Amino acid sequence: MTSTFERLSAILAKDYKLSPDRLTLDAPLEGLGIDSLGTVELLWNIEDAFKIKLPSDPVDLPTLGDVVRFVDELVLRQAADSAPAAGASPELRAT
Amino acid sequence: MRRVAVSGIGVVSPLGNSTAEVLANARAGRSGIRRLDIAFAKRLSAPIAGTAQFDEEAHFEASKARMLDRFSMFALFAANQAIEGSHGALADVDRSRAGVFVGTGMGGTLTMDSGYRTLYGDDSDRIKPFTILMGMHSAAAAWIGIEHALRGPNLTYSTACSSSAVAIGEAWMRVASGQLDVAIAGGAEAPLSPGSLKAWEALHTVATMDADDPSASCRPFSKNRSGMVLGEGAAMLVIEPWDRATARGASILGEVIGYGHSNDAAHITRPSVEGQAAAMSSALQSARIDPSEVDAINAHGTGTQANDCTETAAVKAVFGDRAHQIPISATKAMHGHLLGAAGALECMLSLLAMRHSVLLPTAHLQQPDPDCDLDYVPNQAREGAAARTMLSNSFAFGGTNAVLVLRGSS
Numbered sequence: 001m002t003s004t005f006e007r008l009s010a011i012l013a014k015d016y017k018l019s020p021d022r023l024t025l026d027a028p029l030e031g032l033g034i035d036s037l038g039t040v041e042l043l044w045n046i047e048d049a050f051k052i053k054l055p056s057d058p059v060d061l062p063t064l065g066d067v068v069r070f071v072d073e074l075v076l077r078q079a080a081d082s083a084p085a086a087g088a089s090p091e092l093r094a095t
Numbered sequence: 096m097r098r099v100a101v102s103g104i105g106v107v108s109p110l111g112n113s114t115a116e117v118l119a120n121a122r123a124g125r126s127g128i129r130r131l132d133i134a135f136a137k138r139l140s141a142p143i144a145g146t147a148q149f150d151e152e153a154h155f156e157a158s159k160a161r162m163l164d165r166f167s168m169f170a171l172f173a174a175n176q177a178i179e180g181s182h183g184a185l186a187d188v189d190r191s192r193a194g195v196f197v198g199t200g201m202g203g204t205l206t207m208d209s210g211y212r213t214l215y216g217d218d219s220d221r222i223k224p225f226t227i228l229m230g231m232h233s234a235a236a237a238w239i240g241i242e243h244a245l246r247g248p249n250l251t252y253s254t255a256c257s258s259s260a261v262a263i264g265e266a267w268m269r270v271a272s273g274q275l276d277v278a279i280a281g282g283a284e285a286p287l288s289p290g291s292l293k294a295w296e297a298l299h300t301v302a303t304m305d306a307d308d309p310s311a312s313c314r315p316f317s318k319n320r321s322g323m324v325l326g327e328g329a330a331m332l333v334i335e336p337w338d339r340a341t342a343r344g345a346s347i348l349g350e351v352i353g354y355g356h357s358n359d360a361a362h363i364t365r366p367s368v369e370g371q372a373a374a375m376s377s378a379l380q381s382a383r384i385d386p387s388e389v390d391a392i393n394a395h396g397t398g399t400q401a402n403d404c405t406e407t408a409a410v411k412a413v414f415g416d417r418a419h420q421i422p423i424s425a426t427k428a429m430h431g432h433l434l435g436a437a438g439a440l441e442c443m444l445s446l447l448a449m450r451h452s453v454l455l456p457t458a459h460l461q462q463p464d465p466d467c468d469l470d471y472v473p474n475q476a477r478e479g480a481a482a483r484t485m486l487s488n489s490f491a492f493g494g495t496n497a498v499l500v501l502r503g504s505s
Contacts, residue, residue, distance in 0.1 A: 038158075048221065
């Protein structure tokens with residue numbers, strides 16, 4: 001199975017045109033040209049790719065490794081949360 | 096007031112992406128209006144537009160392109176080209192005395208349209224995080240300021256179809272008065288989103304497509320005109336004090352010598368002879384020249400019934416009997432209506448025309464109209480014409496009229 005890091009690297013290589021040899025767990029996002037504003041967009045892409053819902057609070061993720069840990073935690077937590085109550089929440093359905 | 100030179104020009108347009116290309120096409124009467132090559136075209140009654148042949152990926156790195164709406168890309172490309180052509184206008188400038196003045200009518204409308212499609216078309220809440228940053232009207236000017244570290248006034252004007260004439264005029268006033276030492280001024284527009292195309296169609300001001308020759312669909316001052324054709328692009332000027340530019344040895348492309356502005360205060364779309372004439376008169380006054388010194392005019396010339404007849408009457412009101420002797424070019428027949436970028440593109444075309452001693456044609460003027468009986472330079476450029484002073488007219492929905500007075504440089 002493809003690891004979170006590999007999937008994240010694939011996004012960075014494709015959408016951000018970053019060379020794979022720069023993508024390491026300890027690589028700072030700033031050093032890859034992704035500042036705090038860029039991180040907002042990266043997380044938005046991740047949300048779609050990993051089928052997770054991000055919290056609205058801002059998060060501080062200095063390195064790629066931090067992003068990987070953050071995503072893994074969310075995937076685990078949200079898989080557990082959605083298990084008993086499948087389907088969209090009522091407020092999402094209300095229009 | 097200081098004498099103000101234009102020392103650099105940059106452009107992205109349906110007529111080309113360099114001054115040489117644009118001039119060559121305009122001179123030859125070649126139209127940049129084409130059939131629209133997008134899936135949505137089948138839903139348009141007239142699927143035509145003046146489109147820029149512009150490879151976004153070739154000009155911007157992925158990391159930057161993802162933050163730029165097409166109108167900002169146009170603006171940046173044109174500004175960079177203009178700055179490069181000025182041979183050092185920004186090299187030793189006091190950055191706090193360097194400003195950016197951009198006109199745009201619809202700003203990042205492609206970005207907003209794409210967001211709405213997600214929201215309403217796809218019934219999804221996944222709006223892209225940069226939608227606001229890309230969609231805001233001020234983005235183009237902001238990026239030019241960021242890229243060149245210009246810390247003076249960074250202003251965006253949105254007065255519909257006169258936006259960039261206003262931007263250039265307002266920049267000229269600041270440079271002429273001594274407030275600024277250099278300004279990047281012009282306009283940018285990328286209005287060819289499905290929503291915008293459909294909204295313009297709904298207003299019934301756009302031309303029907305010429306079935307035989309789509310590129311000839313916009314016919315200003317011709318009896319068989321049927322309306323305007325939308326276009327996209329940008330034009331940017333570097334303007335600075337004459338003495339500063341010449342001291343550096345920059346090549347001077349022309350001068351802005353006056354700017355007039357008026358508001359019809361009458362009707363939201365219907366133009367007014369009095370308002371347009373007032374803008375032309377006020378422009379002449381600001382340039383301190385007599386009407387007899389105007390050699391030629393670049394008309395607003397949209398190809399709508401309302402504009403063409405009103406503009407003709409307004410020129411007569413300002414110039415009297417001499418109106419018949421003044422050659423008038425309506426270049427929108429070739430590049431379409433770039434809305435907020437139209438004034439800047441036409442200002443640029445006027446400067447180039449004077450510099451190269453040519454009067455640009457009003458293309459597709461097939462049938463003389465008794466209500467439009469001036470000299471519109473029909474269909475053929477006039478080579479060897481020595482125009483020294485030109486007006487560039489820009490009028491707008493909302494009634495905001497702006498007129499630039501330009502002087503050529505040989």
